[in-house]
Amino acid sequence: MRSLIFFQNRLLPIHLGIFVTFLLIPVWYRLPQRPPLLPPLYLARFLILLPMLWTIGWWLMLRLPGLAEVRRDRVRRIWALALLLLALWAFASTHWAFRRLENPEVGETAALQLGISVLFAVVVASASPPRRALALALIIGLGWNSLLALLQTAQQGDLGLQVLGEFKLDVNARGVSIVQADGLRWLRPYGLLPHPNMLAGFLVVGLLAVGSWLLARRLIVWWVGTLLLLLGLWALGLTFSRAAWGGLVIGALVMLPLLWRARLRQRDSWLPLLVSLGLALMIALVFFFLYSPFLLARAGINTESV
Numbered sequence: 071m072r073s074l075i076f077f078q079n080r081l082l083p084i085h086l087g088i089f090v091t092f093l094l095i096p097v098w099y100r101l102p103q104r105p106p107l108l109p110p111l112y113l114a115r116f117l118i119l120l121p122m123l124w125t126i127g128w129w130l131m132l133r134l135p136g137l138a139e140v141r142r143d144r145v146r147r148i149w150a151l152a153l154l155l156l157a158l159w160a161f162a163s164t165h166w167a168f169r170r171l172e173n174p175e176v177g178e179t180a181a182l183q184l185g186i187s188v189l190f191a192v193v194v195a196s197a198s199p200p201r202r203a204l205a206l207a208l209i210i211g212l213g214w215n216s217l218l219a220l221l222q223t224a225q226q227g228d229l230g231l232q233v234l235g236e237f238k239l240d241v242n243a244r245g246v247s248i249v250q251a252d253g254l255r256w257l258r259p260y261g262l263l264p265h266p267n268m269l270a271g272f273l274v275v276g277l278l279a280v281g282s283w284l285l286a287r288r289l290i291v292w293w294v295g296t297l298l299l300l301l302g303l304w305a306l307g308l309t310f311s312r313a314a315w316g317g318l319v320i321g322a323l324v325m326l327p328l329l330w331r332a333r334l335r336q337r338d339s340w341l342p343l344l345v346s347l348g349l350a351l352m353i354a355l356v357f358f359f360l361y362s363p364f365l366l367a368r369a370g371i372n373t374e375s376v
Contacts (some may be wrong), residue, residue, distance in 0.1 A: 081135060085199045087125030089192070092207035094118040096215050096272045098263045099235035111179045113186075117235075122190045129193045135205030136196030150192050157181075157188040205279040212276025213298055215269060216305035219259035223308050226257045235262045249310050251363035258310050273306045278321045284346045285332055296346045300353050307357040310368050 078087075100115040108114040129135065140146045160181040164170060167177035221229055228239040239246055241257040247266050248255045258266035280302065283295025306314060333340055358365060 081132070081197055083128040084125055084132070084193065084197045085203070087128065088194055088197065088199045089203055089207055090121040091118060091125060092123065092204055093211065095208075095209050096261055096263060096269065097235060098268075108180070109178075111175055111182060113179055113183045115313070120254075122186055125193055126186070126189050129197065133198065136198055137192075140192070140196050146195060151193065153188045153191060154238075157185040160184045202282075205282055208279035209283065209295075209298060212273060212280060212302045215261045215273060215276070215317040216298070216301040218261050219269060219273075219305035220301075222259040222261070223257065228260075231262070236260070236359075237264060249364045250369055254363075256364055259308055264331075266278045266309045267311045267313065270306055270309035270311030271317070273302055273309070273317045274314050274321060277302045277306065277318060277368055278325055281325050281329060284343055285329060292342050296349060299346060299350055303350055303353050303371070304357060307354075307361065310364060312368060328336045 094117060097117060099117040101117060102115075104110060104114045105120065113119060115182075140150055153166060164174070164177040164181050167174075170177055218229070222239065226241045228236050230236075232238065237260055239260060241248055241255050247258045247260075249258060250256065252364065259269060260266055261269040261272075263269045263272075271375050280295050282299050284299070286292045286295060306318065329343060333343055
């Protein structure tokens with residue numbers, strides 16, 4: 071596949087680590103035991119940490135490829151420096167953190183987590199993996215997370231996938247995120263994450279990524295992209311995450327002019343893009359009519375329980 075051509079160059083280990091990390095973004099899986107050499111902190115057992123450390127380690131061993139280009143670009147240089155200073159501040163703050171003596175691991179975990187995330191972001195900016203490959207990882211995640219959200223909603227509970235990190239979900243249990251209208255409790259899907267809002271945030275990113283497939287000249291790619299768009303929109307609606315809905319609207323307002331300009335540049339028919347957007351609007355309207363009591367509850371017009 072053309073999107074995976076980065077497997078052929080010397081940055082293969084770095085690009086592979088980035089790709090796997092993007093695949094694991096919507097997975098809150100914790101390993102049964104802490105891997106060797108990692109500190110006894112809360113974040114040490116998260117599966118996604120391993121490809122992130124792999125990526126950073128290979129970048130260091132290959133002597134920071136691409137960092138010189140980041141430094142020469144003024145905007146990216148300021149961005150990277152600001153992130154690194156923020157990480158340094160986080161590590162410094164552990165010396166004056168509240169309960170630093172009684173529970174030092176809390177501040178240390180937060181600082182280390184931020185530091186690794188910042189380094190990973192700098193590596194991604196420096197190593198410049200193909201954007202098409204990163205979009206593919208996000209679109210794959212959009213597909214299976216949307217299906218998982220639909221199945222959890224239909225089940226109104228978990229699917230028994232605890233071995234993959236799924237939380238136990240019961241619509242009648244205390245502490246489980248639900249919406250309520252007309253006396254009916256309705257489970258908000260979690261996916262493999264600890265809260266529906268986190269699933270919704272990932273779905274928004276996946277939906278924006280799949281926008282590139284709506285411009286594909288190959289009919290099969292356009293069809294798959296359109297189906298994933300509709301599936302993802304329905305799953306995002308089921309999360310009842312107001313912030314994510316707003317994020318998608320803002321993201322779409324930014325994306326649509328770019329998609330339109332790309333269509334003009336390609337001089338192709340606008341019909342496929344218009345069909346995709348029209349179907350997306352229809353899905354939104356159908357969802358509104360089917361779930362209007364819960365939507366009104368989330369808007370505060372009706373009683374709501376979470």
